[in-house]
Amino acid sequence: MEATAATLAPPPGDRRARTLKLAGWGLLGAVLAASWQGAEMRPFDLISYAGNMRVFAEGFFPPDFTNWRMFVEEMLVTLQIAVWGTVLAVVAAVPFGVLSAENVAPWWVCQPVRRLMDAFRAINEMVFAMLFVVAVGLGPFAGVLALFVHTTGVLAKLFSEAVEAVDPRPVEGIRATGAHPVQEVIFGVIPQVLPLWISYSLYRFESNVRSATVVGLVGAGGIGVVLWEDIRGFNYAETAAVMVVIVLTVTLLDLFSQRLRKLFT
Amino acid sequence: MTAIHVGNLSKTFGKPAGGGATRALDGVDLEIAKGEMVALIGASGSGKSTLIRHLSGLAVADRGVIDRSGEVRILGARMQCNGRLSPQVRRLRADVAVIFQQFNLVGRLSLLENVLLGGLGRIGFWRGSLGRFTRAERLAAMEALARVGMADYAMQRASTLSGGQQQRGAIARALVQGAPIILADEPIASLDPESARRVMECLAAINAEDGTTVVVSLHQVAYAKRFCPRAVALSGGRVVYDGPSLGLDTQTLCDLYGAQCRELLMDETLGDERDDPPTLRAVGPQAVSA
Numbered sequence: 001m002e003a004t005a006a007t008l009a010p011p012p013g014d015r016r017a018r019t020l021k022l023a024g025w026g027l028l029g030a031v032l033a034a035s036w037q038g039a040e041m042r043p044f045d046l047i048s049y050a051g052n053m054r055v056f057a058e059g060f061f062p063p064d065f066t067n068w069r070m071f072v073e074e075m076l077v078t079l080q081i082a083v084w085g086t087v088l089a090v091v092a093a094v095p096f097g098v099l100s101a102e103n104v105a106p107w108w109v110c111q112p113v114r115r116l117m118d119a120f121r122a123i124n125e126m127v128f129a130m131l132f133v134v135a136v137g138l139g140p141f142a143g144v145l146a147l148f149v150h151t152t153g154v155l156a157k158l159f160s161e162a163v164e165a166v167d168p169r170p171v172e173g174i175r176a177t178g179a180h181p182v183q184e185v186i187f188g189v190i191p192q193v194l195p196l197w198i199s200y201s202l203y204r205f206e207s208n209v210r211s212a213t214v215v216g217l218v219g220a221g222g223i224g225v226v227l228w229e230d231i232r233g234f235n236y237a238e239t240a241a242v243m244v245v246i247v248l249t250v251t252l253l254d255l256f257s258q259r260l261r262k263l264f265t
Numbered sequence: 266m267t268a269i270h271v272g273n274l275s276k277t278f279g280k281p282a283g284g285g286a287t288r289a290l291d292g293v294d295l296e297i298a299k300g301e302m303v304a305l306i307g308a309s310g311s312g313k314s315t316l317i318r319h320l321s322g323l324a325v326a327d328r329g330v331i332d333r334s335g336e337v338r339i340l341g342a343r344m345q346c347n348g349r350l351s352p353q354v355r356r357l358r359a360d361v362a363v364i365f366q367q368f369n370l371v372g373r374l375s376l377l378e379n380v381l382l383g384g385l386g387r388i389g390f391w392r393g394s395l396g397r398f399t400r401a402e403r404l405a406a407m408e409a410l411a412r413v414g415m416a417d418y419a420m421q422r423a424s425t426l427s428g429g430q431q432q433r434g435a436i437a438r439a440l441v442q443g444a445p446i447i448l449a450d451e452p453i454a455s456l457d458p459e460s461a462r463r464v465m466e467c468l469a470a471i472n473a474e475d476g477t478t479v480v481v482s483l484h485q486v487a488y489a490k491r492f493c494p495r496a497v498a499l500s501g502g503r504v505v506y507d508g509p510s511l512g513l514d515t516q517t518l519c520d521l522y523g524a525q526c527r528e529l530l531m532d533e534t535l536g537d538e539r540d541d542p543p544t545l546r547a548v549g550p551q552a553v554s555a
Contacts, residue, residue, distance in 0.1 A: 173369030173435070176321055177442050178359030178386020183394050187382050191373040 059236035071245045078222035081140050082208040085147025090201045092152045097159025120153025129215040140221030147208050158200045162193040198264040202257045213246050268478040270338040271295040275327045289315040291502040302472040304489030305482035307499035308525040313482035317450045321363045322354045359386030362439030366451040368431040372424030376434045379423050380406040383441035409440035413467050429460025436467050449481040465492045486513050486529045
């Protein structure tokens with residue numbers, strides 16, 4: 001009887017786990033309540049201004065596709081910005097990614113490179129775009145540079161995480177032949193991480209197409225410029241048409257890129 | 266002529282002062298002449314792998330209190346001494362081919378590419394890094410594969426091959442490396458008996474035909490007796506026996522290893538034991554540490 005009672009009593013850890021869970025929910029609630037004020041949440045405005053919003057939304061219909069040739073051309077420029085931004089970033093992220101992997105580079109290389117990549121990543125493409133517009137002038141090239149810098153930061157981190165997960169044994173096998181440390185990376189590490197690297201790069205290309213539509217807003221070329229001009233000119237019918245073009249392109253590209261990524265993993 | 270010289274080599278893992286330190290190698294002295302085929306015998310944890318990693322310049326020994334302690338010389342050239350690798354360690358590594366328990370091939374490269382990589386230590390940096398191997402090098406790699414009976418698998422990815430096939434591929438890589446010394450770290454521990462026999466035969470053939478010095482660590486004495494004239498037995502990081510492998514009879518092993526000797530005596534039937542075991546050359550820690 002005593003043994004049964006002992007087995008039936010919940011272990012002391014159970015009570016602690018339940019308390020922790022409750023505390024977790026409480027914390028989440030507290031954060032949401034505290035942020036309400038700062039974010040100036042006014043959900044009732046959605047109802048009280050419903051009339052205005054209806055008028056505003058009506059402005060978008062029917063979408064005006066008169067200048068569709070120009071939209072397609074600018075969308076193409078946007079894609080081209082994304083292509084170059086991504087390719088330059090991939091090229092730069094290979095050395096930066098390898099150098100910020102703890103199992104390859106010594107800490108005094110790895111830590112500074114990581115901090116530099118953190119800085120690249122921390123600053124949004126839009127901010128870089130604004131800076132590069134000042135540096136190299138209005139136009140797509142500023143957009144390419146903005147995507148390049150930000151994406152380098154992102155990919156270098158993803159690449160280095162892949163490198164840190166490699167099997168060290170093949171690398172050691174190559175080291176034992178008297179190979180140069182760079183050759184250990186080329187033949188021992190890169191074949192192991194290549195599928196992941198390709199997958200990450202394609203994924204970043206997808207997100208860069210989306211980002212490239214936005215960097216145009218600050219004058220860095222592409223469809224974003226058209227979008228910004230239309231919004232500023234209260235030309236909502238054309239805005240709607242541009243948005244349709246963007247949604248279609250991004251959807252098609254995502255589907256295509258997903259297919260491609262499946263081939264490599 | 267000495268191929269490998271080891272002088273007073275010690276290795277401690279963990280903090281040397283703290284309580285959690287383990288002494289993997291404890292004052293190892295060893296001389297191996299050119300052209301020898303030596304078995305490194307010991308139960309798991311006896312320091313075989315650690316010793317091989319030090320001989321191949323993949324690990325660094327403890328710094329000694331007295332000068333010139335912890336020295337490894339390869340063909341007369343200093344690989345490491347007193348806890349420091351030689352500045353020429355890469356050139357020396359090219360002279361010591363290593364065969365690993367887990368083969369250590371690059372799984373996503375073809376077997377031929379893996380074998381070609383054996384030459385990296387000898388060819389120029391740029392040509393090696395770009396993988397621009399010459400036709401002569403490709404022919405040599407195919408020849409090495411043919412020698413271990415793996416030529417038919419040259420274009421197959423290494424990861425698609427069985428363990429025994431991968432290990433023979435690794436031996437082909439060592440052949441392409443053209444090293445006068447081959448160190449094999451438990452090359453047959455993860456193989457089935459048939460593959461193990463073929464791998465050991467490959468190593469013995471290379472030793473006999475090319476005069477390559479071969480040091481092979483094993484935890485089954487039967488293979489040592491069959492393929493290696495000389496055996497060096499390690500226990501607790503110390504050399505406890507150095508002599509003819511046939512001298513390692515059951516009684517000697519049990520004296521050396523106690524209960525652990527069961528692990529070493531597996532597959533005893535393999536060995537064709539003779540009736541008169543030769544006498545021991547040097548036994549006991551006192552002979553070694555002198």
